[in-house]
Amino acid sequence: MSDWEVVIGLEIHAQLATKSKIFSGSSTAYGAPPNSQASLVDLAYPGVLPVLNAEAVRMAVKFGLSIGAEVARRSVFARKNYFYPDLPKGYQISQYELPVVKQGRLAIMLDDGAVKTVGVTRAHLEEDAGKSLHEGLGAATGIDLNRAGTPLLEIVSEPDMRSAKEAVAYMKKIHTLVRYLEICDGNMQEGSFRCDANVSVRPKGREKFGTRAEIKNLNSFRFVEKAINYEVARQIELLESGGTVVQETRLYDSDKDETRSMRSKEEANDYRYFPDPDLLPVQIDEAYIEAVRSTLPELPDDKAARFARDFGLSAYDAGVLSASRELGAYFEAVVAKLGATHAKLAANWVMGELSSALNRDNVDITASRVAPEQLSGLLTRIVDETISGKIAKEVFEAMWSEGKPADAIIEAKGLKQITDSGAIEKVIDAVIAANPKQLADYRSGKDKLFGFFVGQVMKATGGKANPAQLNELLKAKLG
Amino acid sequence: MLHNLSIGDLADRLATKQISSVELTRHFLGRIERLNPALNALITLTAELALQEAEAADRRRAAGERGPLLGIPLIHKDIFCTDGVRTSCGSRMLDNFTAPYDATVVARLKAAGAVMLGKANMDEFAMGSSNETSYYGPVRNPWDTSKVPGGSSGGSAAAAAARLAPFTTGTDTGGSIRQPAALTGVTGVKPTYGRVSRYGMVAFASSLDQAGVFARTAADAAIVLKAMAGFDPRDSTSIDTPVPDYPADLERPLTGLKIGLLREFFDGLEARNTALIQDALKIYRSLGAQTVEVSLPHLPLSVPTYYVVAPAECSSNLSRFDGVRFGYRCENPTDLLDLYQRSRGEGFGAEVKRRIMTGTYVLSAGYFDAYYLKAQKVRRLITDDFRAAFEQVDLLIGPTTPTPAFAIGAKIDDPVTMYLNDIYTIGANLAGLPGLSLPCGFVDGLPMGLQLIGPHFSESRLLNAAHRFQQATDWHSRSPRGYE
Numbered sequence: 001m002s003d004w005e006v007v008i009g010l011e012i013h014a015q016l017a018t019k020s021k022i023f024s025g026s027s028t029a030y031g032a033p034p035n036s037q038a039s040l041v042d043l044a045y046p047g048v049l050p051v052l053n054a055e056a057v058r059m060a061v062k063f064g065l066s067i068g069a070e071v072a073r074r075s076v077f078a079r080k081n082y083f084y085p086d087l088p089k090g091y092q093i094s095q096y097e098l099p100v101v102k103q104g105r106l107a108i109m110l111d112d113g114a115v116k117t118v119g120v121t122r123a124h125l126e127e128d129a130g131k132s133l134h135e136g137l138g139a140a141t142g143i144d145l146n147r148a149g150t151p152l153l154e155i156v157s158e159p160d161m162r163s164a165k166e167a168v169a170y171m172k173k174i175h176t177l178v179r180y181l182e183i184c185d186g187n188m189q190e191g192s193f194r195c196d197a198n199v200s201v202r203p204k205g206r207e208k209f210g211t212r213a214e215i216k217n218l219n220s221f222r223f224v225e226k227a228i229n230y231e232v233a234r235q236i237e238l239l240e241s242g243g244t245v246v247q248e249t250r251l252y253d254s255d256k257d258e259t260r261s262m263r264s265k266e267e268a269n270d271y272r273y274f275p276d277p278d279l280l281p282v283q284i285d286e287a288y289i290e291a292v293r294s295t296l297p298e299l300p301d302d303k304a305a306r307f308a309r310d311f312g313l314s315a316y317d318a319g320v321l322s323a324s325r326e327l328g329a330y331f332e333a334v335v336a337k338l339g340a341t342h343a344k345l346a347a348n349w350v351m352g353e354l355s356s357a358l359n360r361d362n363v364d365i366t367a368s369r370v371a372p373e374q375l376s377g378l379l380t381r382i383v384d385e386t387i388s389g390k391i392a393k394e395v396f397e398a399m400w401s402e403g404k405p406a407d408a409i410i411e412a413k414g415l416k417q418i419t420d421s422g423a424i425e426k427v428i429d430a431v432i433a434a435n436p437k438q439l440a441d442y443r444s445g446k447d448k449l450f451g452f453f454v455g456q457v458m459k460a461t462g463g464k465a466n467p468a469q470l471n472e473l474l475k476a477k478l479g
Numbered sequence: 480m481l482h483n484l485s486i487g488d489l490a491d492r493l494a495t496k497q498i499s500s501v502e503l504t505r506h507f508l509g510r511i512e513r514l515n516p517a518l519n520a521l522i523t524l525t526a527e528l529a530l531q532e533a534e535a536a537d538r539r540r541a542a543g544e545r546g547p548l549l550g551i552p553l554i555h556k557d558i559f560c561t562d563g564v565r566t567s568c569g570s571r572m573l574d575n576f577t578a579p580y581d582a583t584v585v586a587r588l589k590a591a592g593a594v595m596l597g598k599a600n601m602d603e604f605a606m607g608s609s610n611e612t613s614y615y616g617p618v619r620n621p622w623d624t625s626k627v628p629g630g631s632s633g634g635s636a637a638a639a640a641a642r643l644a645p646f647t648t649g650t651d652t653g654g655s656i657r658q659p660a661a662l663t664g665v666t667g668v669k670p671t672y673g674r675v676s677r678y679g680m681v682a683f684a685s686s687l688d689q690a691g692v693f694a695r696t697a698a699d700a701a702i703v704l705k706a707m708a709g710f711d712p713r714d715s716t717s718i719d720t721p722v723p724d725y726p727a728d729l730e731r732p733l734t735g736l737k738i739g740l741l742r743e744f745f746d747g748l749e750a751r752n753t754a755l756i757q758d759a760l761k762i763y764r765s766l767g768a769q770t771v772e773v774s775l776p777h778l779p780l781s782v783p784t785y786y787v788v789a790p791a792e793c794s795s796n797l798s799r800f801d802g803v804r805f806g807y808r809c810e811n812p813t814d815l816l817d818l819y820q821r822s823r824g825e826g827f828g829a830e831v832k833r834r835i836m837t838g839t840y841v842l843s844a845g846y847f848d849a850y851y852l853k854a855q856k857v858r859r860l861i862t863d864d865f866r867a868a869f870e871q872v873d874l875l876i877g878p879t880t881p882t883p884a885f886a887i888g889a890k891i892d893d894p895v896t897m898y899l900n901d902i903y904t905i906g907a908n909l910a911g912l913p914g915l916s917l918p919c920g921f922v923d924g925l926p927m928g929l930q931l932i933g934p935h936f937s938e939s940r941l942l943n944a945a946h947r948f949q950q951a952t953d954w955h956s957r958s959p960r961g962y963e
Contacts, residue, residue, distance in 0.1 A: 040580060044799040046573065046806075047560045047582055047679040049714050079795050081842070083819055090798020143803065272842035274851060277686035277792055279715050 004201045004239075006232050007209055008167045009159035010224075012174050013152050014184040015128065015192040016059045022127050022151035023050030023093065030190050034133065034144035042149045044088035049278050052077075056151040057282060059183035060100045060125050061292045063153060066181055066299055067120050069104025071289050075282045077125075081272040085143050086130035094126030094154075096273045100282060106177070107301060108169040109319055118170050119158030126152050147191075153183070159198065159209065164228035168221050171195060176300050176323050194219040199231045201239065210235070211245040215252050215259055227252035231259050303328050311335065311343035320351055326365045330354075333372030338379050345379055353396050370399050378406035386410065387417050388467050419466045421473060424457070427465070428477050431456045442478060453478065481506050482642035483958070486551055486699040489645060493540065493550045500540070500550030504533035504594050507552045511596060511643050514962065517624055520637040522557050522615050523565050523598040532594040539592060547702045547726075549592030554647040556635045557598040558605055559585050559690070560679040568681045569601040569613040569631075572800050572807045572826035582679020583711045584648060584690050591706040596644055600634030603828045604797065605655055605683040607631050608900040611891045612830040619887070620663060621959040622925055626884035629659030629900075632693070636663040639693040641962045646694040646703050650680060652687045653785050654879075654904025657916035660693055661879035661928020664918045666945060666955060667693050668700045671935045672911035673718035675704075676711030682796040684789035685716075687908040696955055697917060697945035701725035704938060720936060728939040729946040734767035736944065739872030743778045744903055748878060752927060755920040756878055759929045762951050763876075763944075773872060775864035780857050781905040782898060787841050787854035788909070793831075794838025800826060833894065862910040869934040874944060878903055879916040879928030907932050915941040918954035926954070 021028055024041035041048045064071045078096035101123035107115050128150040133142035155174060161167045175193055178184035186193045200212035215231060218224045230252075235245050249268075250259040298306075300322045307318035307328075321331045327350070334346040354375065358365055370378075378395055381387050387395060387410060398409045410416055418424055431453060432439055442449040453474055457465055481489070481503060492498045508526050515521050529552065536550035560566045560578035562585075567573045581589065589595075602612040610618040610633025618633040620626040621641040628637040632649030636659030639647045649656040651669035660667025668691045675690040682688060692707065694700040705726065710719040740760070745753060760770050802808035802822025809821035827835070841850035868875060880900060890897045907914040912932055919929035929948070933941045949955050 043804055045560075045579070045804075046566065046568070046576065046681040046799070047578070049678050051713060051715055081795050081798060083798065083801060085801075085803050085815065088799060088804060090801060091795050270844045272795070272839065272844075272847075274791060274795070274842055274847075277684075277716070278682075 003204055004236050005204045005206075006162055006164075006228075007159045007200045007202060007212075008161035008164070008228060009198040010157045010161070010167055010171060010195050011198070012155040012157075012171060012193070012195040014155060014174070014178045016056050016151040016153055016183055017185055018053055018055045018059070018151050020053060021149035022053050022056045022125065024149055026149065028150050030187075032146055034142065035146060038130075038145035038148065042088065042145050044090075050093060050276075052279060052282070053151065056125055057100065057284070058292055059151075059181070060123060060153050061284065061289060062181050062183055062296065063123055063155070063178065064101035064104060065289070065293050065296060066177055067101075067104030067106050069120065069123070070102040071284055072098060072100050072102055073284055074098065075100040075124075075284075077276045077279045077282075078273045079276045082269045084129070085141065086132050086145070086148065088130070088145060088148060092127060092129065093276055093279070095124035098281075099124030100284075106170065106173055108166065108173050109315070110169065111165060113315060116160075116166065118160045121156045121158050123153055123155045126154055128152050153178075159200075164225045164232070167197060167228055168225050171224055172221060172323075173300075180297055180300055180325050182297075188219050191219060195224065197224060197228055197231075199228055199235070200245070201232060201235045210239075211247050213245065213247070213259070214249050216249055216262065218252060223252060223254055226254070226257055227259055230257060234259065297325065307331075311340055311347070313343065313347055317347050317351065321347060324365075330365055330368070330372050334376045334379070337373060337376035338383070342379065342383055345382065346376070349375060349379060353393060357396075357400050369403055370396065374399060374405055381406055381410060385417060385419065385466060387415055388463070391415050391417065391463055394463075414462075415464060417466050418461055418464045419469060421469060424461070424465050424470055424473055425477070427457050427460050428453075428470075428474055431460060432477060439478070450474070450478070480963070482510060482645075483963070484645075485696060486547065486645050486694070486702050489551055490547050490549075494545070500533040500536040500594060501530060503550065504529050504552050504596070507596055507644055510641075514641055514643060518619050518621060518637050518641060519616055520600055520618050520628075520634040520641065520643060521554065521597045522567060522569070522600045522634065525564055525595055525597050528564070529594050529596045532589075536592045536594060544592070546592050548588065548706055550594060551592070551646075552594045552596050552644050553588060554596050554599050554635065554638050554644045555585060556601055556632050556647070556649050558601060558650050558681050559648060560681070561585050561595065561598065564598065566598070566681070567614070568605070569603040569615060570827065570831070571614045573681075574614065574807065576806050578679075580679065583676035583713065584707050585679065587707055587709070588648075588703075593706075599632070599638055599647060602631035602633065602655075603831050604681065604793070605631040605650055605652055605688075606793070606830050606834055608654070608658060608897050609885070609887070609890065610634065610659070611887065612828055614828060617887050620884045620925075621962050622664065622884065625886055626925065627662070627887050629662035629880075629884065631655040631659075633659050635693050636660055636665060636667065639663070639665045639695065640959060642695075642958065646692055646699055648690060648707075649693055650683075650688055650690050651904075651908065651914075652683050652689075652789060653908050654901040656691045656693065657879050657904045657914050657928065657930060658901060660916040661918075661930070662884040662926065664926030664954070664957060664959070665693050665695055666697050666700050666917045666949075667691065667915065668704055668938070668942070669907065669914045670704065670708060670938055671718075671913045672908075673716050674708050674913070674936065674938065676709075676714040676717045678711055678713040682792075684792040685796060686792060687785075687789060689908070696949055697915070697942045698726065698729055698949075701729055701942045701946070704942070708938075723939045725939055725942050728943050731943050732767060733763065733944060733947050736763075736768040736874070737872040738763055738768050738770045739773035739868055739875045740770055741778070741875050741877040742772050742774045744877030748881060749922075751922050752878055752881070755922070755927050756876070756929065759919045759948065760876070762948060766947055766951065770876075771872060773868045773875065775861070775868055775906070777857065777860040777864050778906050781861060781909060782902055784854045784857045784861065784909060785901070785905045786837070786898060787850050788858060790834040790838030791842050791851050792838070794835045794842065797827075797831070797835055802826070830894070858909045861906060865906070865910045865912060865932075873933070874937065874940060875932040877930050877932075879930040880904075883922045883925035883927055903930060911935065913938050913941055915945055917945045917948060918957070919952075920954055926957075
């Protein structure tokens, strides 16, 4: 395995969040009854013509600017010709030779914290096809054209990734970016964000790429990783046993965790691309580009850098907290109340307790049951030593389930930390008196038993003893 | 007789209540019933609908509305989608297709109050120069029913010549309005590409297709074109520039007009034909115009260029006819491939298949550069030739066709000979220019056409020049025998 180098390039399809389709006025909303969102244009009736949705172009330009790419002053829609029942016109309208977004780049962070730049070859606009339906129709196949004509931005990377993990990191970064830009909802279950992976291997040190296989239509980060790993292992095994990799399109079967051949290069369609004579070239001028640039939000990398700089967070934490606009906003709202000096505490809580609770109950951060102001209320009580970090977790759970502020819960449950030295000493004395054997053992050198005494005192105080004070007093008493 | 009156005269009679639209409509419906069987110019007659529309036009007029086309009957080429009415495009593929919407051209003329009598026969999917490729059989030329009327808008041309309606609509991709207008002795206008919306017009070759009009005079055509033309947000290739008042410009004098004679159009042209054009030039000179000879060196490449570009676009445009959503579907398909192959194999005729195959070939990997790309480059050169010519002259003049109408069956088995019929008309389509054909005399008792080609958006000038010619001649008022 270590003699081989893996080469991966991704083609990501991001469904643009326009209200209407790219060439018709039909709605793009997901989940409507079949063909209820298919107009005469979508159905490719005789005589109808496409009209470009300017919003789709604006979103593509926004993406281009966010990856430092050149926006083409002139781009052209072409026809990709092939027959399929879910392709009503018998061709897909797609930018081919002249895409709207040219070469750009994107930084990803690897597991070891290193930053790698991945090239983005191009991004182009195209329309999605419809769907074939097989269930509940007997031997017949149904066609649902609701999705036909939905705008897609196809983002093509350079073959710059060297492992499945890198590919996933890149895909996640694009996912973050398109949601930041509010040009794609990123919903992978509904197919709004999916990718094709081009995978090849070559002996380490060789410059020439190996023959690649293209794995189609991967719609989860986990599947991308598993499919690539399977495919890499398959190709290496094939090559090591004297075989050759054939250029082909493969499908990933997530049930069996394997890729299967779909069609070889020889069987590939001749798409007979040519410029679509129904659409004029898209002309974009400097003023338009600058107007779009002025609408760009703070981008993830900029936000992460600011978090690291202003709040003293690690690169990793800053990266996690800037992974979505909503998460970043939540975190900043907590810090705003708590104060920047306690940003690390806020970061730990947002990434820890809060994220676990959101994941566990499958709640979006914008609908969190503990609002940022409430969380900062809780963290304030840790900072002012009203409660310990451990008790705070208990309070958080109660806040999450009861929806009350931290102070109300601390009050009602009597969780306020005991900071009265006399009171803590009393409990310590009682614990020592009740455990003479452990005391003798401790004094004869079993240091580990210190924890036992801490536990006993905590148990007796219901966990409310101030940990630092307890440690200090206990040490003195045990001698 | 009513059917010999101009649109202007009919509008006057409607305005002065000498006649109602219902009466006018009945008159033309009666003519169609009597005369169409020998011509086969109409595929679909919409008599009942026509009378309803005529009644509506009369009501609109009674309510005070005015308009040059309010209550005037017309026939649409069956390439235009008409809401609730079969739109066959001359093909078995769409024999069962009822359009669920109106083409923009149809909607605009409807809004102007024009009354649709029916739908005109045409070459299948507008592919043909003789109207013999129609699924509904050939159209016969009213001047001689053994002859073709030209194509692809043969039904529209024959109907206009036979006075079955005051005007008819057509489309012109390589000459499909001008060539049949010439062969049937009527006036036909192909506007600038982008002047009239293509929305709702079944596409043949999208970069060349343009809707236009057949009428007996340029003055009538001017009225109709004004109503048809204009920007349409549903057609991205339609151009947002104001529509001139064509009728108002008709009477301008031609003094100082510079007319260019296309040298390439006279190479090998028959002497009698050349003589007709020379006669026409004399008339123009007598009207104050100057004539000079100009050359467009790349123009002889028009036909081969066209027969790469048009089939390429058609091969893609006609992919939507797959038997899945509308149109012809073969019986009992065994699987998807069988559905496609038999639906298309049985639904399309020979000429359509020939062009789909040609187009598929020229777009294929390995041939694209040699054919499609090369043709696009030549197209650019031809366009540049025209541009250069229009720096010297105001409009170009020449014959519309090399010969008068030929016999039905004479060329149908020889595609290349058939394609050469469009040798004089294709250039304007490749360059997107407006063209007009008007009657200029007879050869062997059959009408011949004079063609005018102008710069982009010069329809006013073309109609003006044609109108002035028609004031000085009477070729346009000749009627085929039996249709007076």
